[in-house]
């Protein structure tokens with residue numbers, strides 16, 4: 001069988017779905033771990049954002065295109081496999097095999113997740129959602145001194161380049177600002193709940209497609225998948241929850257960080273004189 005024929009068969013399509021799913025599973029874990037830096041304070045997450053933004057444009061475009069391609073192929077294979085299944089099942093046929101809630105809702109959770117991802121990119125990357133418009137001043141009006149950009153800190157010292165403190169985008173306060181809206185936070189928590197369900201079943205299916213989910217390992221691997229989904233849920237949901245519960249506050253409101261931010265503005269101002 002040629003590669004083309006294999007990829008046109010049900011088995012090949014399932015394999016493509018599993019491989020693209022795996023790429024997305026890894027991206028989600030990496031993204032969650034990066035976001036959790038917010039709990040280490042503004043310097044940690046702003047420095048992380050600085051590193052991400054310093055990746056050369058060509059590489060960033062390649063990463064973004066690969067992610068987009070992975071999402072596109074994943075959805076396309078899901079549609080083809082669903083149509084194939086429908087054709088193969090006689091009319092009125094009811095599947096007697098016991099299925100889990102997650103497996104029955106894969107298509108629904110997938111569609112809602114896609115809408116979430118589109119909203120999320122418009123919210124934090126493109127910033128055109130009301131109150132997050134891509135006028136950085138609009139997003140940061142509430143920030144003392146309008147500091148859209150703050151000095152980059154390392155070991156509590158500002159990083160100096162050519163006698164100037166290096167400036168980085170204030171992702172920390174932008175995230176707090178976004179999640180101050182309880183409707184937005186609720187939508188994020190709901191969506192990452194669905195992501196948890198989608199991942200728990202999706203990862204079990206990846207094990208199945210790769211032939212690892214045999215009788216002896218089935219229960220254990222399903223547990224691994226569930227634990228992964230739960231970790232992702234808790235990790236992502238903790239951020240909007242902490243903002244709503246006021247455990248995470250704007251940098252200038254928190255006594256531990258007030259100093260660094262105001263110090264950085266002062267430093268910046270004195271270096272421009």
Ligand code: HEM
Pocket residue numbers: 028031035049064117120121124125171175188192195236237239240
């Ligand atoms: C509380 C949860 C989350 C937070 C705080 C968060 C934060 C962010 C931020 C700040 C950005 C913008 C990065 C930048 O342009 O500087 C971003 C981009 C993105 N996020 Fe999230 N995220 C969350 C959940 C998720 C989830 C659950 C997914 C996927 C299932 C996701 C997928 C993405 C994608 C695809 C991008 C665009 C990456 C790019 O710029 O190419 N995020 N996220």
